[in-house]
Amino acid sequence: MDLIQKNLLEQIADLHEVPEGAYNIRANGESAGSNTTANIDIVKKEDKDGIDIIIKAGTKNESVHIPVLLSQSGIQEMVYNDFYIGENADVTIVAGCGIHNGGANDSKHDGIHTFYIGKNAKVKYVERHYGSGDGNGERIMNPETVIHLEEGAVLEMETTQIKGIDSTNRITRGDLAAGATLEVREKLMTHGKQYARTDFSVDLNGDGCSANIISRSVAKDESRQEFFSNINGNSVCSGHSECDAIIMDKAVVAASPQLTAANIDASLIHEAAIGKIAGEQLIKLMTLGLTEAEAEEQIINGFLK
Amino acid sequence: MLELKNICYEVETEKGKKEILKNVNLKIDEHFVAITGPNGGGKSTLAKMIAGIIQPTSGQILLDGEDITNLGITERANKGISFAFQQPVHFKGLTVKDLISIAAGKKMSVTDVCDILSEVGLCARNYVNREINNSLSGGELKRIEIAMILARSTKLSIFDEPEAGIDLWSFTSLIKVFEKMRDDINGTILIISHQEKILEIADKIVVIAAGEIENEGKKEDILPSLLYKTTSCQNLTDKQ
Numbered sequence: 001m002d003l004i005q006k007n008l009l010e011q012i013a014d015l016h017e018v019p020e021g022a023y024n025i026r027a028n029g030e031s032a033g034s035n036t037t038a039n040i041d042i043v044k045k046e047d048k049d050g051i052d053i054i055i056k057a058g059t060k061n062e063s064v065h066i067p068v069l070l071s072q073s074g075i076q077e078m079v080y081n082d083f084y085i086g087e088n089a090d091v092t093i094v095a096g097c098g099i100h101n102g103g104a105n106d107s108k109h110d111g112i113h114t115f116y117i118g119k120n121a122k123v124k125y126v127e128r129h130y131g132s133g134d135g136n137g138e139r140i141m142n143p144e145t146v147i148h149l150e151e152g153a154v155l156e157m158e159t160t161q162i163k164g165i166d167s168t169n170r171i172t173r174g175d176l177a178a179g180a181t182l183e184v185r186e187k188l189m190t191h192g193k194q195y196a197r198t199d200f201s202v203d204l205n206g207d208g209c210s211a212n213i214i215s216r217s218v219a220k221d222e223s224r225q226e227f228f229s230n231i232n233g234n235s236v237c238s239g240h241s242e243c244d245a246i247i248m249d250k251a252v253v254a255a256s257p258q259l260t261a262a263n264i265d266a267s268l269i270h271e272a273a274i275g276k277i278a279g280e281q282l283i284k285l286m287t288l289g290l291t292e293a294e295a296e297e298q299i300i301n302g303f304l305k
Numbered sequence: 306m307l308e309l310k311n312i313c314y315e316v317e318t319e320k321g322k323k324e325i326l327k328n329v330n331l332k333i334d335e336h337f338v339a340i341t342g343p344n345g346g347g348k349s350t351l352a353k354m355i356a357g358i359i360q361p362t363s364g365q366i367l368l369d370g371e372d373i374t375n376l377g378i379t380e381r382a383n384k385g386i387s388f389a390f391q392q393p394v395h396f397k398g399l400t401v402k403d404l405i406s407i408a409a410g411k412k413m414s415v416t417d418v419c420d421i422l423s424e425v426g427l428c429a430r431n432y433v434n435r436e437i438n439n440s441l442s443g444g445e446l447k448r449i450e451i452a453m454i455l456a457r458s459t460k461l462s463i464f465d466e467p468e469a470g471i472d473l474w475s476f477t478s479l480i481k482v483f484e485k486m487r488d489d490i491n492g493t494i495l496i497i498s499h500q501e502k503i504l505e506i507a508d509k510i511v512v513i514a515a516g517e518i519e520n521e522g523k524k525e526d527i528l529p530s531l532l533y534k535t536t537s538c539q540n541l542t543d544k545q
Contacts, residue, residue: 216397216398244397278394280390280394281394281396283394284394285407286377286378286379287356287358287378287386287387287388288387288404288407288408288453288457289379289382289383289407289408289410290407291379292379298399298403298407299399302396302397302398302400302403303397305398
């Protein structure tokens with residue numbers, strides 16, 4: 001791996017070297033290393049680009065890293081990764097994509113991650129997207145996450161895009177069986193002329209299931225963001241979504257939350273807020289000795305922490 | 306130490322210009338000074354003006370003889386002025402530890418933060434990683450606000466009605482915090498308050514009403530006249 005790729009790897013997965021446990025590193029469309037364990041198998045797909053990650057029932061405290069790195073300008077790819085997680089497993093999956101584009105051509109990574117999470121299994125899924133490089137070519141990323149949760153299964157998803165992605169369409173779809181839990185925390189920052197669209201749709205199908213979707217975003221400069229969420233309560237369930245955006249400069253943020261209850265015992269809540277940094281927050285931090293710019297930075301860092 | 310010279314502050318209202326502060330002249334050299342007076346009299350305006358949040362229409366503010374009238378909030382903070390808000394500000398995502406560290410101007414260990422929180426009567430470990438938001442009670446937020454001032458430990462600390470918005474129970478222990486601060490802090494404490502208990506521990510009391518200094522002097526001289534003046538006392542006197 002070269003220095004640029006190493007830097008991308010550090011940004012998206014906090015990794016300095018190859019990770020412990022199971023992993024598959026994809027760099028510029030090729031495999032740059034892979035490892036399986038007794039409980040976690042990684043199999044290359046035959047019919048299309050991508051891998052199957054198969055985790056045995058009852059696997060505990062193991063992790064899988066599947067970072068994707070693009071450092072050649074002009075690469076465009078579409079990858080399908082499927083995760084099969086056995087019953088009662090408890091694992092962490094770290095995905096993410098880093099694009100370095102130092103050239104004139106657009107670099108683009110589209111990926112569909114599909115999760116089949118077995119009964120009472122628990123998964124923590126961390127996904128980070130990052131871009132660097134000063135070429136004129138755009139860095140484009142369109143991640144789609146499809147989540148099927150069986151009875152009592154739990155998925156906690158942390159998805160972060162802080163820097164460098166010019167255009168993104170982030171789609172998340174979920175369906176939940178009885179007693180399943182979905183927790184999503186999204187952190188998003190756009191700057192320059194970037195565009196980010198984020199779109200959640202969750203079907204709460206089984207009694208006692210719940211979904212909690214929290215999105216925090218900061219839109220700077222002339223960037224644009226659109227937030228869509230749709231929670232369908234088809235059972236005795238609870239659903240909560242919250243989008244909270246800080247808007248700066250000449251940015252534009254739109255939030256379109258939707259709730260549909262098709263069961264009298266579905267309890268659904270949405271909260272949405274868009275606003276600039278409160279003046280009193282800046283003043284407070286300035287009375288502690290920070291400049292206005294430093295105060296702004298602290299507030300944003302805290303908000304997206 | 307702090308000197309206000311001919312301070313005037315006017316605002317535009319629908320009915321024309323309104324004078325909030327009228328030619329205020331004040332010298333503060335004492336260790337613990339309380340400013341009191343009726344609501345709307347200009348006390349908070351004066352405090353914000355000293356911190357640089359409001360600019361006077363005319364007049365001068367001197368700190369240790371240096372004219373700081375045209376300095377901004379940050380510059381004044383760095384020259385040694387601290388200001389505790391009447392209404393503590395909420396921050397999404399910033400924790401007690403973050404703010405205390407920013408106030409102290411250095412990276413703080415959990416132990417450092419705990420020491421400061423203990424000073425204001427908070428059982429520290431429960432608070433270090435709490436977010437500064439409405440999950441904290443009014444009394445807790447006030448104490449954290451005061452803790453930030455302690456962490457800065459500057460030569461001038463201004464408190465704008467620390468008793469506002471907190472219950473009697475919290476207030477009683479808050480008085481102890483101020484008593485301790487009076488004994489420990491080396492600089493000057495300037496506190497805006499309506500509370501007799503706070504006025505009682507002041508070296509000097511300044512009474513501001515209708516934008517003017519109505520009275521100022523030693524606690525012994527000012528406090529009796531203030532207590533006599535309150536409406537409830539007068540009513541009682543009338544009935545007797």
